[in-house]
Amino acid sequence: MIQETARQFSQSVLAPRAAQLDREAHRALLTDNLRQLAELGFMGLTIDEQYGGTHADAVAFSLALTELGRGCASTAVTVSVTNMVAEVIQAVGSEAQKQQCLPPLCSGEWLAGSFCLSESGAGSDPASMTTRADRDGDHWVLNGCKQWITSAEYAGIFVVWAVTDPQADKGKGISCFLVPADTPGLIIGPAEDKMGQKASATNEVRFEHCRIPADALLGPIHQGYKIAVTELAGGRIGIGSMALGIALAALDTARDYVKERVQFGRPLADKQGLQWMLAERYTEMEAARLLLLQAATLKAAGRPFGCEASMAKWMATEKGNRACYDALQLMGGNGYVRDFPLERYARDIRVTSIYEGTSEIQKLIIARHLLY
Numbered sequence: 001m002i003q004e005t006a007r008q009f010s011q012s013v014l015a016p017r018a019a020q021l022d023r024e025a026h027r028a029l030l031t032d033n034l035r036q037l038a039e040l041g042f043m044g045l046t047i048d049e050q051y052g053g054t055h056a057d058a059v060a061f062s063l064a065l066t067e068l069g070r071g072c073a074s075t076a077v078t079v080s081v082t083n084m085v086a087e088v089i090q091a092v093g094s095e096a097q098k099q100q101c102l103p104p105l106c107s108g109e110w111l112a113g114s115f116c117l118s119e120s121g122a123g124s125d126p127a128s129m130t131t132r133a134d135r136d137g138d139h140w141v142l143n144g145c146k147q148w149i150t151s152a153e154y155a156g157i158f159v160v161w162a163v164t165d166p167q168a169d170k171g172k173g174i175s176c177f178l179v180p181a182d183t184p185g186l187i188i189g190p191a192e193d194k195m196g197q198k199a200s201a202t203n204e205v206r207f208e209h210c211r212i213p214a215d216a217l218l219g220p221i222h223q224g225y226k227i228a229v230t231e232l233a234g235g236r237i238g239i240g241s242m243a244l245g246i247a248l249a250a251l252d253t254a255r256d257y258v259k260e261r262v263q264f265g266r267p268l269a270d271k272q273g274l275q276w277m278l279a280e281r282y283t284e285m286e287a288a289r290l291l292l293l294q295a296a297t298l299k300a301a302g303r304p305f306g307c308e309a310s311m312a313k314w315m316a317t318e319k320g321n322r323a324c325y326d327a328l329q330l331m332g333g334n335g336y337v338r339d340f341p342l343e344r345y346a347r348d349i350r351v352t353s354i355y356e357g358t359s360e361i362q363k364l365i366i367a368r369h370l371l372y
């Protein structure tokens with residue numbers, strides 16, 4: 001039912017608006033999409049009902065993200081990251097923190113949540129972060145700068161990682177905090193001018209003597225790094241599922257095109273070389289779908305799923321990029337112009353093999369599981 005609801009919303013609302021969102025980086029249309037999705041229960045898909053969530057599982061999350069990715073990647077990534085933020089709070093938050101943050105995130109009162117981990121010098125290696133949280137009486141004081149933060153412009157809550165013990169071994173002195181958007185000293189930089197996913201804002205977030213109360217600590221002190229890498233594994237199912245949706249949208253468009261387009265007196269679909277392109281790319285995306293469902297099923301069962309999530313993200317995003325490349329090729333010049341959505345799909349999918357862990361990081365995680 002969740003998959004069908006996502007599919008219908010994606011076809012009827014997201015897809016018709018996606019070109020305008022992309023062309024104008026249209027925040028108002030994006031936020032309208034988000035409000036409607038929150039009403040449908042997509043902002044707290046795996047969150048307990050008592051906090052306003054849908055209480056679905058990771059499989060439903062994956063299926064939903066694929067359908068939303070088919071329609072509009074800018075919207076889908078916002079849903080994925082907001083769900084990841086809600087999951088961190090549900091996983092390690094106190095009862096008071098859950099009561100404070102989850103209902104407004106799930107209902108859409110807060111349009112989004114932001115996951116503030118990466119810094120300019122700490123992307124693939126977040127344990128090298130330099131943002132500090134220093135204790136001052138009954139407060140923490142945050143200083144530092146985060147980069148590549150999805151939705152920062154319109155987020156209601158920020159989950160922020162900072163060094164709380166600079167003397168500790170690498171990764172052992174980091175803690176996690178909850179920072180409401182209106183906290184003085186939290187400063188949102190201008191949006192990046194990106195290649196794709198243009199309506200989704202990606203900002204720098206600075207903390208300048210940003211004072212937060214002691215009870216803003218999220219989860220145990222100095223355990224923040226482990227919380228981040230654990231939650232990122234779940235986020236990777238979302239990004240992989242969205243990439244699958246973008247790739248399938250591209251392949252479906254190209255498949256319909258080659259059936260219609262006549263060259264040398266026959267439809268392009270009759271050319272065996274082009275048939276094989278479609279056969280290979282659809283087969284790869286089916287493999288990605290099954291890997292995503294495997295990772296999601298393990299997560300839903302409460303079993304370890306980090307390696308499987310990395311395998312699934314690698315497959316869905318790398319093969320998804322290839323699928324968009326070939327789909328564009330199948331449409332020739334028409335793939336390259338804005339009259340058709342192919343060039344947007346190809347731009348939107350490119351970042352999926354970069355954010356929430358590059359393809360190289362996914363292979364590092366997979367290799368560690370194989371070897372150690």
Ligand SMILES: CC(C)(COP(=O)(O)OP(=O)(O)OC[C@H]1O[C@@H](n2cnc3c(N)ncnc32)[C@H](O)[C@@H]1OP(=O)(O)O)[C@@H](O)C(=O)NCCC(=O)NCCSC(=O)CCS(=O)O
Binds near residue numbers: 118123151227356
């Ligand atoms: C590449 C890395 C995986 C390397 O990690 P490290 O070697 O530095 O750390 P580990 O020792 O592997 O892990 C630390 C700690 O956590 C435990 N752990 C690790 N993974 C899991 C898991 N899936 N589930 C549970 N626990 C896990 C591990 O056992 C260790 O525990 P102990 O200390 O031994 O008790 C890592 O650096 C990495 O993933 N890098 C990529 C970071 C990344 O994806 N960055 C992009 C973030 S996206 C962003 O910030 C923008 C937000 S957005 O808007 O989307």
